Amino acid sequence: MERAGPASTQPGRHPDTLGIYSVDDFAATLDELRRAHGFSLSVLSRHTGIPRSTLHTYLTGRSLPPAWQLDRIVIALGVPENDLRQWAEARERVEAIWRATQSRSPASATARLAADIAELRSGLDHAIRDSHEQTQPLMRSEHVYIGPDRRISRVDITQTVVARTDGARLHVxxxxxxxxxxxxxxxxxxxxxxxxxxxVPQTHGSATAFPIIFDAPLRAGQTHHVEYSLDYSGAWRPLTAESPPPANEVGCLFDAMSPPLEFRVQFSGEHQPCDVRQIYLSHPDGPEERIRDLDLDLELCAHMFVARPCAGCHGIRWAWPA
Known part of the structure; x- marks a missing residue:
């Protein structure tokens, strides 16, 4: 799914902050607001008490303004008080994405993670192992559905890949x-x-791999869009008094810097979680880094987006009320 950039501003209207996901987006939209208001940097500096050179760093994407300075800037540029929260949320979103993008797992954990994944691939069928060299992912979006039993019922995946070689026909x-x-x-x-x-899935040790076979072989450099689902119904062992606790985490594992990742988790109306948050781990058994708290939307979905996931585990965790 491609994301449109910030919309242009017409006279008398304020720019839309919902399309802001990066520091560059934030700076461009804020500068657009300044230009629409007819303020030079010097005039804006006089109205806000913020040095002109500092404003320049904010409007060129070299840094994010702190929350208190952002309020001064947008108020000076005519943003009504009831719209201040939209700008604050855009800033929080950009900062959270930047933190997830810029964080780097310790070298030892990254090396260990890469070795674990390499060992896993080495035990799979030759064609599946080769898929890592056949294609390179460009984008991934996943929609996870949590059923009334508080376990995963289905995952819908949308992915775009580019072929590294002629004849590329699958990824895993x-x-x-x-x-x-x-x-x-x-x-x-x-x-x-x-x-x-x-x-037919293939297994090695405790992991299972599904080859996603394209509808036609690709040429080197050709991009390809795929959509598929994983159906978990019937894959869970029956619930008993000794059953493990219901799911409280979903995520993706990367062994290197990866392309944009969008994740949605949709809960059933029968059970609603608490303490929902976006998390990062340098290794599956490493300590949790809490990126930000997540609110559920009207469809009971939690949503996260990471512009460039680094090596490690990126995902969403939650708790179930007692």
Whole structure:
């Protein structure tokens, strides 16, 4: 899914802050507001008490203004008081994404993670191992559905890849183990850009891999859009008194810097979680870094976006009320 940049401002209107996801977006939109208001940097400096050189760093994307200075700037530029929260939320969103993008896992954890993934791939079928060299991901979006039993019922995946070589025909989705999940019973449902036939997963140790086979071989440099689902219904062991606790985490694992990741988790109306947050771990068993708290929207969805995920685990965690 491509994201449109900040919309242009017409006279008498304020720019839309909902399209702001990066420091550059933030700076461009704030500068657009300044120009629409007819203020030079010197005039804006007089109205806000902020040095002209400092304002210049904010409006050129060299840094984010602190919250108290942002309020001064947008008020001076005519933003009504009831719209200040939109600017504050845009700033918080940009800062959270920047933190997730700029954080770097310790070298030892990164090396260990890369070794773990390499070991996993080495045990899989030759064609699946080769998929890592056949294609390179450009974008990934996932929509996870949590069922009434508080476990994953389905995951819808949208992904764009580019072929590294002529004849590229697949990439791989790897499922990591989860308490109570029979990964081999998860069903792949191919969609746009995939072969219609069901694909048999391959297992190695505790992990399961699904080859996502394209509907036609690709040429080197060709981009390809795929959509598919993983159906978890029937893959969970029956609930008993000794059953493990219900799911409270979803995420993606990367062994190197990766392209943009969008993640949505949709909860059923029967059970609503608490303490929902975006998290990062340098290794699956490493300590949690809390990126930001997440609110559920009207569809009971939690949403996160990471512009350039670094090596490690990026995801969403929550708790269930007692």
């Amino acid at each position: 989705r790897i499922l990591m183990p989860s308490n109570g999940l029979q990964a081999s019973a998860v069903k792949l449902r191919p969609g746009v850009g995939c072969q219609a036939a069901d694909t």
